[in-house]
Amino acid sequence: xxxxxxxxxxxxxxxxxxxxxxxxxxxxxxxxxxxxxxxxxxxxxxxxxxxxxxxxxxxxxxxxxxxxxxxxxxxxxxxxxxxxxxxxxxxxxxxxxxxxxxxxxxxxxxxxxxxxxxxxxxxxxxxxxxxxxxxxxxxxxxxxxxxxxxxxxxxxxxxxxxxxxxxxxxxxxxxxxxxxxxxxxxxxxxxxxxxxxxxxxxxxxxxxxxxxxxxxxxxxxxxxxxxxxxxxxxxxxxxxxxxxxxxxxxxxxxxxxxxxxxxxxxxxxxxxxxxxxxxxxxxxxxxxxxxxxxxxxxxxxxxxxxxxxxxxxxxxxxxxxxxxxxxxxxxxxxxxxxxxxxxxxxxxxxxxxxxxxxxxxxxxxxxxxxxxxxxxxxxxxxxxxxxxxxxxxxxxxxxxxxxxxxxxxxxxxxxxxxxxxxxxxxx
Numbered sequence: 001x002x003x004x005x006x007x008x009x010x011x012x013x014x015x016x017x018x019x020x021x022x023x024x025x026x027x028x029x030x031x032x033x034x035x036x037x038x039x040x041x042x043x044x045x046x047x048x049x050x051x052x053x054x055x056x057x058x059x060x061x062x063x064x065x066x067x068x069x070x071x072x073x074x075x076x077x078x079x080x081x082x083x084x085x086x087x088x089x090x091x092x093x094x095x096x097x098x099x100x101x102x103x104x105x106x107x108x109x110x111x112x113x114x115x116x117x118x119x120x121x122x123x124x125x126x127x128x129x130x131x132x133x134x135x136x137x138x139x140x141x142x143x144x145x146x147x148x149x150x151x152x153x154x155x156x157x158x159x160x161x162x163x164x165x166x167x168x169x170x171x172x173x174x175x176x177x178x179x180x181x182x183x184x185x186x187x188x189x190x191x192x193x194x195x196x197x198x199x200x201x202x203x204x205x206x207x208x209x210x211x212x213x214x215x216x217x218x219x220x221x222x223x224x225x226x227x228x229x230x231x232x233x234x235x236x237x238x239x240x241x242x243x244x245x246x247x248x249x250x251x252x253x254x255x256x257x258x259x260x261x262x263x264x265x266x267x268x269x270x271x272x273x274x275x276x277x278x279x280x281x282x283x284x285x286x287x288x289x290x291x292x293x294x295x296x297x298x299x300x301x302x303x304x305x306x307x308x309x310x311x312x313x314x315x316x317x318x319x320x321x322x323x324x325x326x327x328x329x330x331x332x333x334x335x336x337x338x339x340x341x342x343x344x345x346x347x348x349x350x351x352x353x354x355x356x357x358x359x360x361x362x363x364x365x366x367x368x369x370x371x372x373x374x375x376x377x378x379x380x381x382x383x384x385x386x387x388x389x390x391x392x393x394x395x396x397x398x399x400x401x402x403x404x405x406x407x408x409x410x411x412x413x414x415x416x417x418x419x420x421x422x423x424x425x426x427x
Contacts, residue, residue, distance in 0.1 A: 052280035075217035094192040095277040098148040153177035190349040193337035273340040279309040313363035
């Protein structure tokens, strides 16, 4: 099979091939057709020629010129933006998946402008206005198949030059990019856990388009008779024209003024923490004896376990997080990234028997906590014992638990505790 012959050169596993074919929704007959086609030497030569033609810079330039002429006939003036990579920021998108922001530059963007002014508290500074273009996000996958989002934000080279010289200006560029993405695409980025990577660009750079309507353009009237030789490209209103060849950049020329005070650098305030998104579930076990024809066979509304699933897409390892469980509280903290979740629990849980599992691929931490039985349930299982006797036994159980916590032999304490609880439930 041809896939097997080229697998060594491309370093592709069988699982990756199956996953790739599953995503493409390819049938077995289509796979056989592809296999027979790749065995043909002439077909392989034509495929390689087509790939070389797509990567030829002269062909790309000619393609862009044709698109420009086509759009001008429809009343649009377009410019292709070929960006220069600068730096990459990593954060999370909507608290569920990783997100990368490519800070780029292009001369097609307007230059930064500033005005001198005085703030309300009397400090003098410069009010900067940074023009930038936003490219719609594109979703890609890593080697393990996890999805992540990539956004490109393009500034003028002068803005990048000033950012290289001043850290405060660099911070202003980053904040402008993050705020612009959130406002334009209605998403939420974790600005408390933004980190710079050691690469200049994430993914493969794609040209984007800035489209502006031509003033005073009059569209041609559609022909009365159908012309079968006409190019099948319908006339539309230039304001609602959409291009499928390349992503259209959103240009923010009238951005809000960003203030940069020419004063000594003030000590930085501590970073704020982000409350991660979580899912809370109550889990119970079903037994056949719950459906017996007896007064104590009804199912209890009290769950057996509490399962908390926390989305931490930026967490690399479970060792970077600190998890503390109390009877009615769950506390999760981490410094890098800065996460903090304090969750009150509806039922008291067993602090010693809970466990947590971290899924690095999904970026999720699953915490399972067993719920302690209620006193009413224990009292119901006493088969009619009076309240004073029950309270005496319950206080004895609590004293044994306290003795165990104060440093008593762990094995003996657990054994006595288990023995007492089982006797109270099975009497």
